[in-house]
Amino acid sequence: MQLELSVDRGSPVPLYFQLAQQLEAAIEHGRLTPGSLLGNEIELAGRLGLSRPTVRQAIQSLVDKGLLVRRRGVGTQVVHSQVKRPLELSSLYDDLESAGQRPATKVLVNTVVPASAEIAAALGVAEAGEVHRIERLRLAHGEPIAYLCNYLPPGLLDLDTGQLEATGLYRLMRAAGITLHSARQTIGARAAGAVEAERLGEETGAPLLTMERVTFDDTGRAVEFGTHIYRPGRYSFEFQLLVRP
């Protein structure tokens, strides 16, 4: 296991993070093969001129990502399985883009409406208070993929139709300084009604994949409530889960 590792103490990047990046890259590029032992922490610390807690912090971050497994009395091993990307709070737009699908968005509605009881409860605003409502058709290669209906609390974000057509909602939120923290999602299926079928280019009664989501920022505010429907032949939810240790 002759792995070249080094840290730059002049860098503003934390030492443990530099080490974690190098180890991750080594795993990614096959220089650290699955099942191989990483070598003990003390020796690694000595070789790099770091303290053991710092090395441990680097290793722990990769254990949390599911790339390494520690066994007391044995050592730290590279996981065999093909962990690619653990589940993230994903943006459909980004998913499509990174899959090379050339996403496009058609904004159908961008307005302010009074909140229904359900929406008020989800967003934690007063019933009949104003909320933003946006409806979008998401396309890939010109074909409709999904119909997205979202509600946002007032005053959170400037919802410019041009921006909504150029990128995803989550990216706009992050750009506005909102720190996304968690989301509650429900994924189901149902038959298409006549209107949705027509919008998505499906037959009435065709199966649709549905997703309902409330997203919270790091202060606990609900920042978005959405009900989305997807054409199941064109999209499915795919993700990697890690067992919480």
Added chain:
Amino acid sequence: MQLELSVDRGSPVPLYFQLAQQLEAAIEHGRLTPGSLLGNEIELAGRLGLSRPTVRQAIQSLVDKGLLVRRRGVGTQVVHSQVKRPLELSSLYDDLESAGQRPATKVLVNTVVPASAEIAAALGVAEAGEVHRIERLRLAHGEPIAYLCNYLPPGLLDLDTGQLEATGLYRLMRAAGITLHSARQTIGARAAGAVEAERLGEETGAPLLTMERVTFDDTGRAVEFGTHIYRPGRYSFEFQLLVRP
């Protein structure tokens, strides 16, 4: 913020874990209210007779769970939102049971078959090599909920039909000493074929929710490949996601 905290140095439970448990319980029971500041780490360490790194480890574990948020220069706050259970590698059986749904299982098939190309690839075994195949109908309150088809590599587990009818597959695996590590899942939808429709008590062409999954243990072995179909009126996937920091 007069919170009673104490640690037992005689206990085999790690100190950071004791502290984390007490803080979590305090949040759970409302003694630490959402948005309240936790008090700085140095003071907390002094009050408990612990070192700061130990206190930080406790706090960090709750940050990882999504219960706390740290802000540099500000402090550590209890998150407002209703984080209940973050996404786990869930067992349908356990989900139904904890929802009070009285799950039952009817084992339809429990046999050994040669692996098809797809199954061999998913499980990492030789094509046409032997694999276990089990087909189960999962019921709640006597109503069919899902049809589960699973493949397991040979020699991993004794698949006793009686046990399969009494509990879930994951629970049997854990009981056999298998440490589940990660899973790759795909959730989609499609129309019911005639056979599946009849098994689940739906009409042909009715929408079905589908899930395909490969589960890995901590050595990286694939331990299970499954294709499941669910009645969308009776079941949906619901989970809380945390944004990876």
Added chain:
DNA sequence: GAGTGGTCTAGACCACTGC
């Protein structure tokens, strides 16, 4: 028994936030 990770200490300096 030798070697591993798991836990813990008592300090230190820095970067960021808010007043």
Added chain:
DNA sequence: CAGTGGTCTAGACCACTCT
């Protein structure tokens, strides 16, 4: 400016695994 979390050190002892 004071106060916070973020990072880092150089040790220590313990629990577990393997031979």
